[in-house]
Amino acid sequence: MSPGSAETEARLEQLRDNLGGVHARIARGCAEAGRDPAGVTLVVVTKYFPASDVLLLHRLGVRHFGENRDQEAGEKFREVRQALSDAGRPELTLHFIGQLQTNKAAHVAGYADVVESVDRGKLVTALAKGAHAVDRPLQVLLQVSLDGATTRGGVLPENAPSLADAVAAQGLLDLRGVMAVAPLGADPDEAFARLREVADGIRARYPQADWISAGMSGDLEAGLRHGATHLRVGTAILGSRPSLL
Numbered sequence: 001m002s003p004g005s006a007e008t009e010a011r012l013e014q015l016r017d018n019l020g021g022v023h024a025r026i027a028r029g030c031a032e033a034g035r036d037p038a039g040v041t042l043v044v045v046t047k048y049f050p051a052s053d054v055l056l057l058h059r060l061g062v063r064h065f066g067e068n069r070d071q072e073a074g075e076k077f078r079e080v081r082q083a084l085s086d087a088g089r090p091e092l093t094l095h096f097i098g099q100l101q102t103n104k105a106a107h108v109a110g111y112a113d114v115v116e117s118v119d120r121g122k123l124v125t126a127l128a129k130g131a132h133a134v135d136r137p138l139q140v141l142l143q144v145s146l147d148g149a150t151t152r153g154g155v156l157p158e159n160a161p162s163l164a165d166a167v168a169a170q171g172l173l174d175l176r177g178v179m180a181v182a183p184l185g186a187d188p189d190e191a192f193a194r195l196r197e198v199a200d201g202i203r204a205r206y207p208q209a210d211w212i213s214a215g216m217s218g219d220l221e222a223g224l225r226h227g228a229t230h231l232r233v234g235t236a237i238l239g240s241r242p243s244l245l
């Protein structure tokens, strides 16, 4: 899409409308939960969508973006950051939110600002190594599994405290809190209430670890009811993702 074309303008208006709808849901959800919307960060999940959409969202004021695949994220955001810097526009914060193979961790540490999906000790070591290689600090969230299994990623709640210790022991890794996805078919309120207990336990030992990343397009209100500081929203803003890239 070329800037200024009718197609680009139409996409910009669509994204503006969708973003407005999500901000309205956040405002309503915060009012119902007696919370200040200023305490909630919207992370727009742009996986499967092109760099051009990221740049349009940035024009609309979005500064936090989420991606879940190393290769796609690395390429897309190199292009995005170059375009922003050429235009003298403000920087953005990139959150890596996907399951991460250990052998890709160092690469991700080279371009992500936050990794929300840390779920095992080996990944902690590999991310720390990558952060040292580029001499760049990395903010880390522990992904907690709320379905009693670790097949879809996430550390079991009972193992989260020792994983927190492992992150905290690494100089360039900054432990900021927890993240979770509500299990398919589960009640998101129950899931996020459990996440909050895990978050409270970790924050009791590490006071700076006060982020809770919970809530997506379908369940952001439940996230807000249970203390989410970060929402990860894709579909409600960008539309449905293609099933294959």
Ligand SMILES: *Cc1c(COP(=O)(O)O)cnc(C)c1O
Pocket: 045, 047, 068, 097, 098, 181, 216, 217, 218, 232, 233, 234, 235, 236
């Ligand atoms: C894709 C994804 C999201 C966004 O989901 P939507 O339902 O499109 O809002 C949030 N979190 C994670 C971990 C994801 O992979």
